Amino acid sequence: xxxxxxxxxxxxxxxxxxxxxxxxxxxxxxxxxxxxxxxxxxxxxxxxxxxxxxxxxxxxxxxxxxxxxxxxxxxxxxxxxxxxxxxxxxxxxxxxxxxxxxxxxxxxxxxxxxxxxxxxxxxxxxxxxxxxxxxxxxxxxxxxxxxxxxxxxxxxxxxxxxxxxxxxxxxxxxxxxxxxxxxxxxxxxxxxxxxxxxxxxxxxxxxxxxx
Amino acid sequence: xxxxxxxxxxxxxxxxxxxxxxxxxxxxxxxxxxxxxxxxxxxxxxxxxxxxxxxxxxxxxxxxxxxxxxxxxxxxxxxxxxxxxxxxxxxxxxxxxxxxxxxxxxxxxxxxxxxxxxxxxxxxxxxxxxxxxxxxxxxxxxxxx
Numbered sequence: 602x603x604x605x606x607x608x609x610x611x612x613x614x615x616x617x618x619x620x621x622x623x624x625x626x627x628x629x630x631x632x633x634x635x636x637x638x639x640x641x642x643x644x645x646x647x648x649x650x651x652x653x654x655x656x657x658x659x660x661x662x663x664x665x666x667x668x669x670x671x672x673x674x675x676x677x678x679x680x681x682x683x684x685x686x687x688x689x690x691x692x693x694x695x696x697x698x699x700x701x702x703x704x705x706x707x708x709x710x711x712x713x714x715x716x717x718x719x720x721x722x723x724x725x726x727x728x729x730x731x732x733x734x735x736x737x738x739x740x741x742x743x744x745x746x747x748x749x750x751x752x753x754x755x756x757x758x759x760x761x762x763x764x765x766x767x768x769x770x771x772x773x774x775x776x777x778x779x780x781x782x783x784x785x786x787x788x789x790x791x792x793x794x795x796x797x798x799x800x801x802x803x804x805x806x807x808x809x810x811x812x
Numbered sequence: 813x814x815x816x817x818x819x820x821x822x823x824x825x826x827x828x829x830x831x832x833x834x835x836x837x838x839x840x841x842x843x844x845x846x847x848x849x850x851x852x853x854x855x856x857x858x859x860x861x862x863x864x865x866x867x868x869x870x871x872x873x874x875x876x877x878x879x880x881x882x883x884x885x886x887x888x889x890x891x892x893x894x895x896x897x898x899x900x901x902x903x904x905x906x907x908x909x910x911x912x913x914x915x916x917x918x919x920x921x922x923x924x925x926x927x928x929x930x931x932x933x934x935x936x937x938x939x940x941x942x943x944x945x946x947x948x949x950x951x952x953x954x955x956x957x
Contacts, residue, residue: 729817729836730944732912732914733910734841766838787852787857788839788862
């Protein structure tokens with residue numbers, strides 16, 4: 602099932618999600634949108650579709666746009682066939698117009714991983730010299746990763762498998778759990794192993810994942 | 813070998829002698845390195861890392877002094893001057909009064925430090941002073957091993 606989120610064009614423009622922003626800036630400049638790469642379906646309405654309602658059920662042909670190259674849409678009929686940039690020229694479009702963004706799970710995952718990578722690089726750059734683990738985890742970029750919530754947990758665990766580091770507080774903040782035994786504290790490799798074990802037990806990581 | 817990254821974080825290194833001695837390593841920090849705790853090269857820090865007791869004063873100078881005395885055999889001394897038969901460490905304290913780093917004196921009189929996740933370096937005491945670590949204000953010594 603595709604994942605959906607609903608935002609206004611104004612929110613889209615100021616959204617933290619770089620993929621949203623990229624799509625908006627392309628659309629705003631009336632350039633062709635590479636929807637295959639970023640979005641499956643974008644539906645534009647003053648009165649938005651109900652979340653989860655597919656645009657093909659929409660009766661308002663004037664305001665619905667569909668990328669027919671979308672594999673999710675294959676074999677279905679859709680209203681409208683105009684390009685997104687044409688719809689954005691219509692008077693009913695404003696900065697408060699609602700946009701439903703449909704993304705496949707794999708696309709959503711890719712955006713999440715790119716975001717994690719970007720924030721973690723900034724975090725390492727700003728806190729690499731800190732000896733205080735407490736100061737490391739109070740960093741702005743680290744806290745933004747924490748703010749990504751449960752969806753980022755598998756990404757952090759895979760990072761721990763690849764490169765053990767100070768992700769333990771983030772995992773505890775997000776999940777409310779702490780599998781690290783008192784005698785393992787400070788031993789980065791053993792702390793990482795404890796989290797990877799718990800991740801497998803909870804289903805946050807594949808069982809086949811390397812330890 | 814020099815490090816542009818370290819010189820960015822510690823501008824005093826640009827005007828003092830220092831040398832990078834290792835690769836980066838995220839598995840141990842300055843305390844393990846300075847105290848020469850070779851059997852436990854881990855990340856020491858109150859609350860968020862290994863700490864040999866339940867911290868009574870969070871990451872305060874008092875907490876560090878008590879642990880360094882009780883668990884690692886150090887006693888306070890007045891200066892950073894080289895003393896024969898003694899191994900000295902310096903505690904860097906920031907402007908909020910919180911310890912941020914510990915360096916160990918080498919028999920040559922120079923200092924060795926593990927800078928967070930980054931490299932081990934040999935340096936002058938003032939080389940790491942600045943916004944990040946503050947100043948080297950407390951000195952402790954123990955019998956050289």
